[in-house]
Every structure is written in structure tokens, then in C-alpha cells.
Amino acid sequence: MKIDKQVLQNFILDFHENIKKPLYDNGYEGNKYNVFDILNINSQELRHSDFLAFLMNPERSGNLGEQFIRQLLVSLSQSYFNETLDFFDLFFAVFKKITVRREYKNIDIVCEIELTDKNFVIVIENKIYAGEQFYFGKSEKSQLEKYKKTALTEYKNYTPIFLFLSPDKRPASDKDWIAIDYNFIYEILCKINLANVDNALKTLVTDYKKLIRRQFEMEADKELRDIALKIYNANKDIFDFIFENRPNRTNTTAEQIRDFLSNLDFIRFDKEKSKRQNSNIIFTTKNLYTICDHIYFQINVNEMIMWVYIENGTEKERRIFDMKETARFKNLTKIFYFFGDKSKNINGVKKFDDMLLKNNREELQAELEKILKKAFAPDGWVAEQSKCIFELLKK
Secondary structure, eight states: OOHHHHHHHHHHHIIIIIIIIHHHHTTOOOOEEEEOTTTTTTOHHHHHHHHEEEHOOHHHHHHHHHHHHHHHHHHHHHOTTTTSOOHHHHHHHEEEEEEEEETTTEEEEEEEEEESSSSSEEEEEEEEEEEEBOOOSSSSBBBBHHHHHHHHHHOOTTTEEEEEEEEOOOSSSSTTEEOOHHHHHHHHHHHHHOSSSSSHHHHHHHHHHHHHHHHTTOOHHHHHHHHHHHHHHHTHHHHHHHHHSSSOOHHHHHHHHHHHHTTTTEEEOOOHHHHHHEEEEEEEEEHHHHHHHHHEEEOOOOOTTEEESSSSHEEEEEEETOTTTTTHHHHHOOOOEEEETTTTTTTHHHHHHHHEEEEEEHHHHHHHHHHHHHHHTTSHHHHHHHHHHHHHHOO
């Protein structure tokens, strides 16, 4: 298909109905800020257990806690206990008391539930990446067997429910433990009515659903990806054209750095060498070039770092770059100039990428220019390294 203004115009006019609506109707929630991503707890097993215990506890989460417990019991009655747990009894049950304990005798979550005519204790062991612990030479052969024994001893008047939670629904070593996964938790959360829930709690539940949906590859997410693929295939030429013309931090940043270097009097900018490698910018100083034409500075725009390298140098020049021969040259041979805040420069690169993705080209240019002015100042890194090399080559 030939992409022209009319094709793009029709694509925009139909965008809501043909692109956005099918995605949002099937659960797409956008890439908004997520409190769990900000706190970086997505892979921390303890934090998942903390949040689940919070959800289950009416003293902390109010009506949300009772809803979660009710839906949990109802779902278990449908999937695992249809003969021993009555769906209607649980659905209309009156809760007298719910007590949630975290790390009680090393058990991840213990939830005591008192109804008008029956009591339950739900014991949850949560394993995201770690496996079960097994014992040798002890009466209990595994931690699950130990936790079950504790619960049966301390909750004699309660009907026990043992849940082994993992991302992949891996089977438990003890047959009395029911294997569930985070898809099971996700489905329970989807059944909770958030209409009358406090806005802060509503945000937490919504963010947590997005987190586990993404982290543990929910079935719903796979369906959403299938829909996205169908939309892409139906509009492939247009999407490919848009992707080809989307903001590219490497190209944009390289262009800005080249413009900056071209305006510096003491820099000899090698346009031909730089042109052959879009992500690398190669230059030297005019002072250094007077005695050597094959020692260069290079900026890698992908990683936002700068260093000095030698191309087919003489034996004397190669010795200069040998740390064993020249202790004075240690800073030059070992230390790169980073455009970010840390040695791996992750912060610097991410900062520039974020600015470009937000279409903040002017802010990106201002930030980059501030860093470049510092690096190329009369007493900056480039001038110091150039002077060091010049003095060593003169000897």
C-alpha cells in the first residue's frame, strides 16, 4: 500500500473505533504510572505476600478485605471443593471475624475466618522464584508438611484450606496443598466491586492487577496480544511507516552533538568517519592533530560515553596507551567520560530516552548542551586528555 496523506487521514479518523476500542474493551489499561513499578517490588516475594495479606485483612482494607475473602472461598468451592464447600453458603455468608497473620510461625499468610456456623483457616505459602524447602532427619520432610502440622494443631476447630501459590501453578510436594497461580488471584480481583471503594485502594488494586497480569503472563494478556497482532496485521503498512518515523534518541542526539562540535574552534571534527557510523561520533583537537592524525576521541551515542582510541599507531604511541609503561596515562586508558550519573551510565541514557519519548526535544537539547559544555570546557575532560597525549607524544 502506498502511504499518502489521505491514507494517514483515514487511519486517524478510524483510530478510536478500529484500534483503541478493541484494545480497551479487552482489558488494555494504558501505560500509566504504576505504584508497584515505582517501588520496584514486582519480583519481591515478600512484598507480594505483604500486599495479599493487606487485601485480605478487613481491618486494613475495609470492605475490600471481606470481598476478597468471599470471592476466594467461592472460587475455591467452584474449582476445588465443590463437594465439601457449598457455593451458596459461602456466597451469602455472614462474616463474624477475619484475622490475618503475616509470617506466623514462618507461614507466609494465615487467615482465620469465623462465620456464623463454621470456621475456616486459609494457609498460604507463596513461592515466586524460590522452591520448597526440604528437611532431612526430621519428623516433617518439607516446610509444607511442617506448616500443615502447625495449622492442624493450632486450629482444631477450623476447616483448613492449604494453598500453594506460585507463578506457574507448580504442584506441591504435599497432596493436601492446592496449587494455585497468580491467574487465580487475578480472576478474584476482577470479581471485586470497586465502585464504593476508597480511591487510594482502588488505585492500588488496579495497579496490582496490571502488575501481576504483566509479570506472570496472564491468559488475558495473551488474548490482548493476539488482538494487538490482528490489529497490526490489518494495518501493517501504516504501522511500519509510523515506526520508521518515530523519534529515535540515537539519531536525534547524534545530530545535536555533531552540531555542537561543528561550532567549537579547537575541535577538528571528522565528518567522514562519523558518517560511516551513525551511533559513533569521531573527532580530535586541532592541537593534537598537529603532531598525530590517528589518535581520536569517540562518542558512542547509544551508551552516551566518550573515550580516546588509537588507530594503527606507532610503537611509541602504543606504549603511551599501555598502562604498564605510562602510569600518568592511567586516567586516559581506563576512565571513560560518562554523560550520565553512574559508571554504567544507565541513568543518563534513560533520562535522554524519556525526554525524547515525551517529545521534549528542546529539553533534551538543553540538557545535552549543558553536559557537552562541561566536557568541552577549556579545563574540561577533552582538553585535559588532549593536553596529556600531546605532552607524552612530544617526549
